Amino acid sequence: MKIIYHCYGGSHSSVTAAAIHLGLLPEKQVPSPEELHKLPYYDAQVNKDHGQLRFMGIDQYKNQVYIIGRRNSGKIMENVYHGLLKIFRLPEDEVYMVSVMPYVNWRMVVGGYISRRLGFIRIGRPLVTEGTRVAFLNLVSMVQKVKLLVASKKIKR
């Protein structure tokens, strides 16, 4: 199964969620800014990278974890991906898409905009990192729910 975490730019919240899923970040404590900055693709993707599926790793249940930046086209992207699965007669639960946008706070929005869109990394990165740390525990609970759901789907299969 492929699990795709998607957010606006694919740089912060989805990367963090995927890293939690893969065990790259500890679940019980809020990571330090350095730990976040070491993550692959964290605060690294720019406008031209939006829409590209990025492979993050394979979890303990052999699911492939991806991230994608989809700007404001989340619903359309979900429709397209599920539609393609139907066209190619693949099982509907082959792909599981998770929107991380509900967990994004204003610090991440403003910091992400300043760092990624305007290119002022020195100003934007600390703000977006602080925002990620504030949202971290919510992201952990979301990822745990996703893992449970995916596991139950695998059992049903």
Next chain:
Amino acid sequence: MNIIFYCHTGVHNSLVAAAAYLGRLPIDRTPSKKEIATLPYFNSIRYKQIGTPYFIGKDIYGNKIYTLGLGFDHDLMEKGLLSFISKMNLMDNCKLINTILKVHPWTRRGSIISSLTGLHKLTETLITYGIRKNYNYIISMAQNLNEIISLSNEGDKANKVIPFPLDRVKRIRKV
């Protein structure tokens, strides 16, 4: 093989291109407004439904023809579509036809208003006007695809996104 025509909504330019490819619209003249508007699924989509593929029919080689809408941020969605298809290893089993490149401005405006507001009847005139203006391009695309498909049935399996045949359109205009 699956052939997927895509445009902003999947029920305007791509639908007309698919219908022309299947021979449901004339290739020797521009179709009337009524001929275009009576195509199944034509101009019948709301914004939330964009991205859902529509099965249009089968061609003479047995290929399944679909139309797909990518929304109005189509550059992003095109990347997402190609990325997904390559990650799922589906490239050998499909052809993607981009019909966005020559969507007439009036068709685009009409399709935005139609999908956002649901005023399908009111926007029909705008959309069909744009489609009829650019019908030359659509026909050349359908004919180009027909040639490629017949070639691929003879053994040449080049599976790529088929670019819009601008050189061919110029040739047609000269004639």
